[in-house]
Amino acid sequence: MSVFGQSVMRLEDAPLLRGEGAFAADIDFPRQIHMRVVRAEMAHARLVSVDVTPALDLPGVIAAWSAADVAEVPPIPFRATKVRGLEPYCQPILAQGRVRYVGEPVAVIFAEDAAVAEDAADLVLVELEELPALLDAAAEPTDFDATRNTEPTIVRKSYGELDAAFRDAHVVVALDLAIGRHSGVPMETRGAIARYDAAQDVLELHGTAKKQHWNRDEIARLLGRAPSSVHLFEGHVGGGFGVRGELYPEDLLVCLAALRLRRPVKWIEDRREHLVATNHSREQRHRIRAAVDAEGRILAIDNVFFHDQGAYIRTHGARVADMSAGLLLGPYRVPAYRATGHFRLTNKTPAATYRSPGRFEGSFVRERLMDAIAARCGLDRVEVRRRNFVDVSEMPYARPLDALGTDVVLDSGDYALLLDKALARFGWDARVADVARRRAAGESVGLGLGVFVEKSGLGPSDGVRMTVDATGAVELVTGAASVGQGVETALAQIAAAALGVDYRRVRVVRGRTDRIEFGSGAHASRVTVMSGSATHQAGLALAALAKQTAAALLQTPEDALEIVDGVVRRVDTPEGASVTLGEVARALAPGTKLSRDRATPGLTVESWFHSDHMAYPYGVHLAQVALDRGTGQVKVEHYLVGYDVGRAVNPMLVEGQIAGGFAQGLGGALYEEFRYDERGQPLSTTFADYLMPTIAEMPPLDILVTEDAPSPLNPIGVKGAGEGGTNAVGAAIASAVDDALGGRGQVTQLPIMPRDVLRFLAEGAA
Amino acid sequence: MKDHALTLTVNGAAHRITVPARRSLADALREDCGLTGTHLGCEHGVCGACTVLVDGAPIRACLMLAVQAEGAEIRTVEGLASGGTLNPLQQAFTDHHALQCGFCTPGFLMLATAMLEENPAMEEAEMVDRLSANLCRCTGYTNILRAVQAVAAARR
Amino acid sequence: MKPAPFDWHAPTTLAEAASLLARLAPEDGRVLAGGQSLLPAMALRVARPPHLVDINRVAGLDVLAVEGGLLRIGAVVRHVAFEKPVAPGPLGALLAEVVRHIAHWPIRQRGTFCGSLCHADPAAEWPLVAVVLEAVMLAHSLRGDRRIAAVDFLRGLLDTALAPDELLRGVEIPLLPQDACWGFVEVSRRAGDFAQAMALVVLRLDAQGRIVTPRVGIGGVEAVPRRLAVVEAVLEGQTPSAALFAAAAEAAAGAVDPMEDAAYRRALTRTVTLRALHQACPA
Numbered sequence A: 001m002s003v004f005g006q007s008v009m010r011l012e013d014a015p016l017l018r019g020e021g022a023f024a025a026d027i028d029f030p031r032q033i034h035m036r037v038v039r040a041e042m043a044h045a046r047l048v049s050v051d052v053t054p055a056l057d058l059p060g061v062i063a064a065w066s067a068a069d070v071a072e073v074p075p076i077p078f079r080a081t082k083v084r085g086l087e088p089y090c091q092p093i094l095a096q097g098r099v100r101y102v103g104e105p106v107a108v109i110f111a112e113d114a115a116v117a118e119d120a121a122d123l124v125l126v127e128l129e130e131l132p133a134l135l136d137a138a139a140e141p142t143d144f145d146a147t148r149n150t151e152p153t154i155v156r157k158s159y160g161e162l163d164a165a166f167r168d169a170h171v172v173v174a175l176d177l178a179i180g181r182h183s184g185v186p187m188e189t190r191g192a193i194a195r196y197d198a199a200q201d202v203l204e205l206h207g208t209a210k211k212q213h214w215n216r217d218e219i220a221r222l223l224g225r226a227p228s229s230v231h232l233f234e235g236h237v238g239g240g241f242g243v244r245g246e247l248y249p250e251d252l253l254v255c256l257a258a259l260r261l262r263r264p265v266k267w268i269e270d271r272r273e274h275l276v277a278t279n280h281s282r283e284q285r286h287r288i289r290a291a292v293d294a295e296g297r298i299l300a301i302d303n304v305f306f307h308d309q310g311a312y313i314r315t316h317g318a319r320v321a322d323m324s325a326g327l328l329l330g331p332y333r334v335p336a337y338r339a340t341g342h343f344r345l346t347n348k349t350p351a352a353t354y355r356s357p358g359r360f361e362g363s364f365v366r367e368r369l370m371d372a373i374a375a376r377c378g379l380d381r382v383e384v385r386r387r388n389f390v391d392v393s394e395m396p397y398a399r400p401l402d403a404l405g406t407d408v409v410l411d412s413g414d415y416a417l418l419l420d421k422a423l424a425r426f427g428w429d430a431r432v433a434d435v436a437r438r439r440a441a442g443e444s445v446g447l448g449l450g451v452f453v454e455k456s457g458l459g460p461s462d463g464v465r466m467t468v469d470a471t472g473a474v475e476l477v478t479g480a481a482s483v484g485q486g487v488e489t490a491l492a493q494i495a496a497a498a499l500g501v502d503y504r505r506v507r508v509v510r511g512r513t514d515r516i517e518f519g520s521g522a523h524a525s526r527v528t529v530m531s532g533s534a535t536h537q538a539g540l541a542l543a544a545l546a547k548q549t550a551a552a553l554l555q556t557p558e559d560a561l562e563i564v565d566g567v568v569r570r571v572d573t574p575e576g577a578s579v580t581l582g583e584v585a586r587a588l589a590p591g592t593k594l595s596r597d598r599a600t601p602g603l604t605v606e607s608w609f610h611s612d613h614m615a616y617p618y619g620v621h622l623a624q625v626a627l628d629r630g631t632g633q634v635k636v637e638h639y640l641v642g643y644d645v646g647r648a649v650n651p652m653l654v655e656g657q658i659a660g661g662f663a664q665g666l667g668g669a670l671y672e673e674f675r676y677d678e679r680g681q682p683l684s685t686t687f688a689d690y691l692m693p694t695i696a697e698m699p700p701l702d703i704l705v706t707e708d709a710p711s712p713l714n715p716i717g718v719k720g721a722g723e724g725g726t727n728a729v730g731a732a733i734a735s736a737v738d739d740a741l742g743g744r745g746q747v748t749q750l751p752i753m754p755r756d757v758l759r760f761l762a763e764g765a766a
Numbered sequence B: 001m002k003d004h005a006l007t008l009t010v011n012g013a014a015h016r017i018t019v020p021a022r023r024s025l026a027d028a029l030r031e032d033c034g035l036t037g038t039h040l041g042c043e044h045g046v047c048g049a050c051t052v053l054v055d056g057a058p059i060r061a062c063l064m065l066a067v068q069a070e071g072a073e074i075r076t077v078e079g080l081a082s083g084g085t086l087n088p089l090q091q092a093f094t095d096h097h098a099l100q101c102g103f104c105t106p107g108f109l110m111l112a113t114a115m116l117e118e119n120p121a122m123e124e125a126e127m128v129d130r131l132s133a134n135l136c137r138c139t140g141y142t143n144i145l146r147a148v149q150a151v152a153a154a155r156r
Numbered sequence C: 001m002k003p004a005p006f007d008w009h010a011p012t013t014l015a016e017a018a019s020l021l022a023r024l025a026p027e028d029g030r031v032l033a034g035g036q037s038l039l040p041a042m043a044l045r046v047a048r049p050p051h052l053v054d055i056n057r058v059a060g061l062d063v064l065a066v067e068g069g070l071l072r073i074g075a076v077v078r079h080v081a082f083e084k085p086v087a088p089g090p091l092g093a094l095l096a097e098v099v100r101h102i103a104h105w106p107i108r109q110r111g112t113f114c115g116s117l118c119h120a121d122p123a124a125e126w127p128l129v130a131v132v133l134e135a136v137m138l139a140h141s142l143r144g145d146r147r148i149a150a151v152d153f154l155r156g157l158l159d160t161a162l163a164p165d166e167l168l169r170g171v172e173i174p175l176l177p178q179d180a181c182w183g184f185v186e187v188s189r190r191a192g193d194f195a196q197a198m199a200l201v202v203l204r205l206d207a208q209g210r211i212v213t214p215r216v217g218i219g220g221v222e223a224v225p226r227r228l229a230v231v232e233a234v235l236e237g238q239t240p241s242a243a244l245f246a247a248a249a250e251a252a253a254g255a256v257d258p259m260e261d262a263a264y265r266r267a268l269t270r271t272v273t274l275r276a277l278h279q280a281c282p283a
């Protein structure tokens, strides 16, 4: 039986269970020094002066810099989308002239000891002249600098006859909806350790994640070095979720310091810093309208939204706004559409992607809209969705839209089928009856749903190199990265299945720029699709090479051979003559006769996979909630995630991703929010204020993974599984809470706060 | 602000270290004893990543000073496996896919170790209450509970 | 997130602790008990005491005993000690219920009952318990011992009647009569979080089933937990009923002056009072 598709145990676990992990803070080098960042304490202010001399007087302090000391380093760039003109809004590595959010780096200290560096940071004198803080992205833009305002761009997308549709509509449903600011908040804070190896003229950066190759290229460019003389390394990564592994000011500062001070430089973010310095996400306000016919069919959607990017544009550019515009429509047929995304800066921590970026937001907005359409048309909430689904017969379904620079072509999917399966598994009908009974007895209980389409497998290319050594061990070098989601195991399974070895014999090397020239990292649920496909191809190619070589060794035709458990043998006489892959590798060693017949020696291949389009997994979330009428607290009583992933390489890992993603979605739906006071002071700066779900907040969670719609876009049919657990949690819980409140459409904001629920209950009673 | 010379007994081994008073037990374990399995996720007592056992009791190693731990029996994640073999709790964590990134794992292992030593017959509700002390951002917790329950069942 | 530098002093006798405090308090030296509030504050550098007088090694501060109708709690008795009843009758059960709401199990292993009172967080459970149960605080310094009633001890937000050089050496709580009924209800955002509102109710019923000497305290809403006399007046001498409890809860909501989010906290006050009353005695 092939190991592909099996819930085999993870290869990653043993060191993590023994306390032998190599997370950023675990990495030390001889002679290392520690960096501490001095951060702005006002949300918006003129930076009058920075005086680091008192810090320099403290014993143990080696250097201290402010903007003037790093003036030659350009601001941190972003990965391009089609949106132009964003460069002037990028963040300098130390604030210049103005500070624009609380937490913005204004100076750095380097000291022999981390605690001393912190002592010294307290001594730096920063003189600020407060300016009015802009905190609402939907308010009129103000000045970013002397020549620019705080709206860098408007993301526009549209197709179809929108005005006509609204003119002819049976009803127009309009909603004003908001998603709160929250983010990935991995359990490991960020860290960066830079070291300059003078002997080899190589700059090393450790503690990296996600986008090593792009980051390497940019670090090299910004510091004026050749990319081949900069190496990035990934150890263990304590959760990424979109925020870790982007290029931040601190990454450049440690690199610069290692070059200048000629000592390894270590920086470990503390949690309070993390909550103001690492990317926030999600904050968006949508004014959305739908034109609907008498049967509840959507004729057009007009999506006007305000995206709160925070103080600067970071490495994602306008991606989240772009996806919020391009991917809003989910599983529904929408004849005409217009998106107008006001991409705006405010005086808060810069924002970027977080698990299911633009889609958590979009699903909340779209599914609230579907509920509202159902209510307005007097239709059942499930039925209104069924009526608007893109049908399986229409696949692949091209929308006249683009997102992330590629056309949106839904590759495969049977949305109605998954909805039916999910409802049946959840026992929807029985629960409807039960809820009605409990309501009659005075309880506030409700059911909710959210249907969505995810995206995955962002191209364009990914390559791997796969090599069998003389002992038969397999090394798979990939330009992908791991953020703790089980990439090594999944890729090892794909490799093992294609080649014919035990997956435990495959060692996956990832996140290292010194081992492979190109790579796209780990983000956007792309690893299994892109690197997985490349690995599959590599495995097949390596198997072919092994058989070809073995054919010569065994004097047997190639097509009579198979590879099982690392042994090449005859299909018809498995017990007969055979060679191991290690023996084949030795037969291909440099200098051997067989190797000379080939361009390169060794049992090794490199393989590339290219794809112009994304694969679109899809799912259904169903929720049952009860409201505490005395406190407004929402208790999720039962939850189901149904998700079609095309094919699951390892169902256990897929379910793990879904459960973890769900918990994060639950946080965004009910608990987590970065709040600010009216002057822009952040109020969520500790874990006592930024509330993430604990096990006690987790409802019984049922997970239904289906494989009804393999992707036609890649050889293994997979679609990414990382984000479907998160995507529609806000949508489904909002739907359920609203239902429990009597279906009046009162829930228009995430997170849903108990105080608001109590108010809604009172409004409903009045 | 003088330094203190002291001996920490960790997993049965004595570590002679010299630290300033402000060094937390967690930092002393990591920086001075070289035991980096104990992680720091918040340094203000909320996340539980730093959980270790001090004289059998699970505590936040970020909220105890190293100087306070002299004379105590300290147990950390490094002490769980014997030689090459994972202990039953570690094994259950991998069997039940109770870890993803693994950053929270040492804290959960030590918390669960204390729970199981206190009372392997704990009801599920009580287990959930105890486990709610620690945060995990990857797993959604369900598999952590399953792993602990599996070991508890085997011990009963 | 490392604390500012400080010197650590670990006295082993009460006298030594008192003289250290007399010397160091003027320099902003502080007592270190469980450290579960002080050390996070120091890590965040919102507290920067240059000296810590660690009382964990002081002999005799670990008493936890019932004597003469009083439960005596020494300065280093940890929260976790109350998870099993430490006193006969309702008091032990009440403390065992309340303690489960304090933080989480590992924090309860270090945090102390007395430290919680000294820290005087408005949302902390023990100060509410102390006020409602009329506990007495025993303050100690070189000047000697001082007995302070809980209501006088808790002066405001993170503020107590303790002088900087005084140590809270222990607390005494009178035992509750065997027939006392009690109810404790807390609302917090997540399991283990500080209370947004909590109510502690203790009362007795006379032979006719009428409420006598009701005590109703609210915490987490105002700067200091306190008993609500108006609510107690509503209950005194009445026969328990759903209507009575509703009226009492309404009175409680009206009586509090919340620090923030007034409408919501009043609503929570109503809810916790009502639920605590029902818990104390089925109407």
Ligand SMILES: Cc1cc2nc3c(=O)[nH]c(=O)nc-3n(C[C@H](O)[C@H](O)[C@H](O)COP(=O)(O)OP(=O)(O)OC[C@H]3O[C@@H](n4cnc5c(N)ncnc54)[C@H](O)[C@@H]3O)c2cc1C
Pocket (backbone or CB within 6 Å): B044, B045, B046, C030, C031, C032, C033, C034, C035, C036, C037, C038, C039, C040, C075, C101, C102, C103, C104, C107, C110, C111, C112, C113, C114, C115, C116, C118, C119, C121, C123, C124, C125, C126, C162, C166, C167, C168, C169, C192, C193, C194, C195
């Ligand atoms: C994550 C987390 C969650 C928490 N949740 C809760 C909760 O829900 N409810 C709750 O009540 N508490 C909670 N706490 C706080 C915890 O209960 C503390 O233990 C308690 O508030 C303080 O007790 P301590 O012994 O730890 O005091 P310390 O932290 O040592 O000291 C606190 C303050 O009191 C002073 N002090 C302490 N003891 C004495 C004494 N004997 N004499 C004079 N001064 C003294 C100290 O100088 C200091 O100023 C939480 C803590 C954490 C880290």
Ligand code: FES
Pocket (backbone or CB within 6 Å): B039, B040, B041, B042, B043, B044, B045, B046, B047, B048, B049, B050, B051, B060, B061, B062, B063
């Ligand atoms: S690091 Fe100690 S509790 Fe978070």
Ligand code: FES
Pocket (backbone or CB within 6 Å): A187, A238, A239, A484, B098, B099, B100, B101, B102, B103, B104, B105, B135, B136, B137, B138, B139
């Ligand atoms: S496994 Fe990543 S935080 Fe728990």
